[in-house]
Amino acid sequence: xxxxxxxxxLNAKEEGVIEHLSSEARRQELEQIxxxxxxxxxxxxxxxxxxxxxxxxxxxxxxxxxxxxAALHDLAVELLLQGVHPDMSAAQMRLLxxxxxxxxxxxxxxxxxxxxxxxxxxxxxxxxxxxxxxxFLNTIxxxxxxxxxxxAMIRKRFYGLGLPARSRxxxxxxxxx
Numbered sequence: 669x670x671x672x673x674x675x676x677x678l679n680a681k682e683e684g685v686i687e688h689l690s691s692e693a694r695r696q697e698l699e700q701i702x703x704x705x706x707x708x709x710x711x712x713x714x715x716x717x718x719x720x721x722x723x724x725x726x727x728x729x730x731x732x733x734x735x736x737x738a739a740l741h742d743l744a745v746e747l748l749l750q751g752v753h754p755d756m757s758a759a760q761m762r763l764l765x766x767x768x769x770x771x772x773x774x775x776x777x778x779x780x781x782x783x784x785x786x787x788x789x790x791x792x793x794x795x796x797x798x799x800x801x802x803x804f805l806n807t808i809x810x811x812x813x814x815x816x817x818x819x820a821m822i823r824k825r826f827y828g829l830g831l832p833a834r835s836r837x838x839x840x841x842x843x844x845x
Contacts (some may be wrong), residue, residue: 686722694723695781702761702785708737711764724779726772733766758789 680686689697697719704710712729714720720727740759747754765773780786 681717686719689722692781695779698723698727698776698779699781699785702764702789703757706741707760707764708732708734724776727765727768727776731765731767733763736763736766758785758792761785761789762792 697714701707701710701714708729711720711727711732714723715728737760740756740763744754744756765776768776777786777790
């Protein structure tokens with residue numbers, strides 16, 4: 669942060685401004701975590717600053733699947749190298765909340781600002797079941813065709829995300845190469 673921004677932030681923190689955020693602003697902050705490039709770092713920063721105690725106390729970085737987030741990041745890099753610019757926010761949110769109890773997760777989803785984002789996040793199993801077939805059969809447009817070694821590497825990274833058994837069965841049945 670530049671010095672002026674840092675000074676304003678420290679003043680706001682000292683005055684407890686986070687506790688006076690509107691409901692909509694809190695909801696926006698919660699949802700934005702999933703859209704950040706490195707959501708886990710943001711979640712940890714919010715925890716360190718005490719923001720999560722105000723925004724949604726049961727959601728902590730301990731509730732995230734760190735290995736899954738690392739695999740998702742690697743997959744995103746591989747896709748970018750193939751010219752595919754994915755929106756990984758729903759998948760990232762799923763991994764950031766992987767260890768939340770069912771009631772906690774349902775309560776967090778109710779706090780999200782955009783119902784469409786929650787729907788995408790909630791339907792991730794269905795989307796994930798179809799993604800490998802579409803990608804590995806070269807139906808996703810890219811700037812350059814994926815080489816077989818690149819597809820193999822991406823396939824390995826995709827499989828490493830730990831999709832639920834239902835998605836794995838569907839995935840294995842749909843991939844012919």
